[in-house]
Amino acid sequence: MRRGFLSDLFTGVAVKRLTLVETISEKSNQHEFQGSKPLRHLLGDDDRKGIPTRFLRLSGEQDAMAEDGFMSWSNVRKNKPRAPEYHLYYSTNAVTERMQVDDALFIALCRDGSLLAIVTPAESTVQNQLLWLFGLHEQPMFAFTFQPIADANDAELDFVARYILDELGIAPEEPDAGALDALIEPFGLTFPTTRVLSDLARASLRDISARDDPDHALVAWMDREEQLFRRLERRIVAERIAGGFVTPDGADVDGFLSFSLSVQNRRKARAGQALENHLEAIFVAHGIQHRRGAATENRARPDFLFPGPMQYRDPGFPPERLTMLGAKSTAKDRWRQVLSEADRIADKHLLTLEPGISEHQTHEMRAKHLQLVVPTRLHATYRPAQQGWLIDLAGFLALVRARQGAAGALSNTGGR
Template sequence: MSAQTEFAFEQSGADADLLTRLLGKTDQVLVKKLSNNDRNWARYRIDPDTGKINRKRRMNNQAGPYIPVQERDSGFFPSLALMERDSEGDADIWEAYFYTVWPQASGVRKKTRLVHYTSKSSETHLTGLPRELFSELLPASFMVMGRTKHDNEWEYECLTLGSDSEEAVLLSDLFDLDPDFLIGIFEPAERKSAELDRIMTFAEQVIAAWLGGNIAAFAGNNATMPVTAKLAVLARKAFLEKYGLENIDPFALEAPGDALREISRKIEWDLFREYQRRERSVELVRLIMGDQPMEVKASAVIRKLIDELPAIDALMLSASQQRKSRAGYSYEHQIEAMLGDGNIPFEKQVVLVSKKRPDFILPSLAFIDSRKDGAGAGLILSAKTTLRERWKQVEREMEGRRLFLTTVDENIAASAIKDMASFGVHLVIPESLRKSKETEYEGHDNVLSFREFCEQIIKPSLSLWSSS
């Protein structure tokens, strides 16, 4: 078994436990969303003639993840010291050495260097890291470093979390990471305390309702998840109020794709998490304690917890599935609202001959399938919050029609984008992701920002669509 296979196997089932353990024992945690250069230093170039890996040439000369000045000098890392050099006149190099531990690499302990080359302005990098934990990561993955003290010296336990993993979602959840988050230093104890305060405020209300025999009514009034369409409206309303807008007409917004991303991935996600926290908390109380107040002994509660373990597992699994399904519906609802506000004609969830249901057809299936002049201007617009391999399902919806796939997913590799191009699939993404250093969208002819899609694809056809 190769080293890479071993790492992949170990990561597949244990990263959540490793992350939880790390956060439980460290005073400060640095979280960094890795840029392309932060990953590519660990990757080797492919020989264009032979197609084989050239182990003498890396993808870039960076040699390790970049650390910005603010985080470098925050006190999280040891202070840099001037490196002694034999040659006079050479630009100064500042450095610090410390040990990092990598549980995903069988707990290997590495002597790591934080180095600042003054000849390269403020450029500072971490070097001496296990290459295999970075080389296969998808775009927008994370590096997590937790600081602990050993023999009066700082040691750093480190993880890499793939952007397509459940652990990346957990990390974002724990630290309330915005979609645009790049790097930050957090104190887990402080975060835990703030979260506990927020939970206890609601817990007092739940306790009062249970003691008063009103827990069922309380659940209906205070802890019921709105249907996805209602939640989407609440999120959109919050966005409009935040920016003083009347609607989300894509032709009036400078960055309509970023607006969709903020509404669905930030505002609605925060609303959803709060509703789900309340809903699941009350459900758990009712499951263990029942609806009627009574004197309860600790032994009875423990026994009930054990007896109801399968039901508790089912409740937690349901919560996880609810999160996944919500994300897709959220993006569809916001796109539907944006098309409506832009007076763009469309049909939704029309059944094709192949029994497929594309999310949107612009302007209509009848228009696209007619043999009239200009019918080729019609298109299918499919929405996927996350892609992975799901874009291949979308390809089957084409049936000779133009297909555009819109997503807010950051973790699509360049190879997958090229595969989509070979099938005639065009990607439509938020404007901020178009040339982001954390994504691999740049340089592909089949990738458009949402604004480019509206201006270059939709607008020239609007008069024809409307008249039809």
């Protein structure tokens, strides 16, 4: 199915690191960014007043902020016999008030002429994700860099790109919505269990082989399930909104907020369950002995234990033949939960679908003896210094297979 391209949403982007004079503080009341040639490539040479702008600050899992405002692009030397000097003025808001020196600023020109201004902490995961999305290969400098969204820099809106756009609150239309709607038609206005939807996602992609390419299979299956879920969610949510949020006393604000929260929580919970479902299907396809959600110490339950709980609890079973895998669709700060889930296993593994995790976090993972497992498709979103350390799903399967083979013929009692 065709997924669209980034150029369907944006025409170009400019990025820089913020300087003191560009941030709002006691030392600066200049609410502007110095114009430059890269900004002229983005915005042109004509003055533009009151450009509708969505300001975003993205720092972490629970630290996001959005404000609607405006920017104005002006040549302050217009009609003067001197070289043009452009300034980009911005409206003060909650996002701009939190800007700090060295933060990364991305200004993207949307297809409708509006702007998207995104502020992220320097060298953060979100910054890495945006650099990859917009095809920028260097870390931001104090001067703007311009990147047109075209040709080699025009990313296809696949699973990885849509993951990042979702962080920005952007949900591109599905070009093949009709085909997806036909698949979910039997569910009507009811969510099936996650396992049922996972089974449907895999069944609808019959040309995908987990045996031949487990990394591609995992991403393709997750992508398809996300498509199916979002289409069904759109139907169900639209029906609920059409019914209104009204009580005999007036608008049901609490009911609306509760419903909105339930939508967000369902998305997060189902994504994690779907990832485990598809990983389990891959382990079965490869004949890997495993147990999902087996108890270890202190009621901890790693997502996957290899070969299984019987071997884990056997003090005579070599610990170097044991493996555990945490599975988190987004690692963020929750990856530390994995560290206490299997005391007998010194070196732990975590599979995630999160692109471009910061070097600071991956350095900490290495120090904690946690190996990150990332599908091959996502490796390019990481910095070159990180990529040599990552392993893909095929590499993880080879590791587990070697350990299970070296342990001899194991009983199926502790596995699947």
